[in-house]
Amino acid sequence: MEWTADILGTDFQSCGIDATGSDGVIRHATLVRHRAENQESMKTRQPQGAVLFLHGWSDYFFNTELAGFWAAQGYDFYALDMHNHGRSLQTDMPGGYVANLMDYDAEINQALAIIRDEPGTPLGGTVTLMGHSTGGLVAALWASRHPGSIQFLILDSPWLEMHGSSLVRRAAQAMVAPIAKLRPETVLRLPERGFYFRSISSTAEGEWSLDEKYRPPLAFPVRAGWLSAVFAGHSQVARGLNLDVPVLVLTSSASANGMVWQESMRRSDAVLDVGVIALRAMALGRSVTLERIDGGLHDVFLSAPPVRKDAYARLERWIKGFMQSGAPADVQQGEQ
Secondary structure: OOOOOOOOOOOEEEEEEEEOOOOOOHHHHHHEEEEOHHHHHHOOOOOEEEEEEEEEOOOOOOHHHHHHHHHHHHHEEEEEEEEOHHHHHOOOOOOOOOOOHHHHHHHHHHHHHHHOOOOOOOOEEEEEEEEEEEHHHHHHHHHOOOOOOOEEEEEEOOOOOOOOOHHHHHHHHHHHHHHHHOOOOOEEEOOOOHHHHHHEEOOOOOOOOOOOOOOOOOOOOOHHHHHHHHHHHHHHHOOOEEEOOOEEEEOOOEEEEOOOOHHHHOOOOOOOOOOHHHHHHOOOOOOEEEEEEOOOOOHHOOOOHHHHHHHHHHHHHHHHHOOOOOOHHHHHHHOO
């Protein structure tokens, strides 16, 4: 394992991961870290722990501001471009595709092992898993299968349920299941919308510089097997995950849906139904904090500067209240 200069430039490095899943398949992922190149900074840093970030579907890690925020709070920051996404894309594989969300487990496990073995990682330092959108769903499900492996979970607009309700999901699931079973990589002809991309990309009306090879304007094609895997994850969340760690969920305070661009999409979640996400968040575990961000986009940390300033302030308050409160680990994790 060798760290090399990352596409994000100064203070970012990345390394490739080839992880063997429980099915015996080797999948390629990429771990990114934020680490100052200044050696004096390296000598004096005393991190309180580490944060691992999981991106959403058809996405990759690019938010250097988020990495800088965590560094300022005293944490080593890492992000994982999961297989078939971003830096891990391979020409012979379908972009964004996964047949089972558990297929991500091996690369997440390996990433965490690398993080814990890093020089300077404090003994007993906390590990926080953070996920956005589909990455938030993956993070929550992974945490439920690996109790005791992390100390905190932070979810940024996690995709915990379909628009509307579980009834909508069940109906869609029944239609997709036969195709997913027989021809899982079949592309489903669904309406394509680029409204969220329009609101964030500097090539459109946003402020963020995105590599369209890694984050295409209309996202990757939706395949039956992938959608079936997401539905299965939603079903697990609906039954309750019983997470034993403190959980923070951040969402926009409003959603904007439809097939025609609306100005409200500049200050709301144009991807998910935030009402049903807030409801599902309460089924994650015994200690869940919900923060609803006025004017927030689908990724609240890509919102307009005043809005994300509010989001960061709320995140910092939670960090101080839970992660840096000094409470014993068993109390923080909700154990009796």
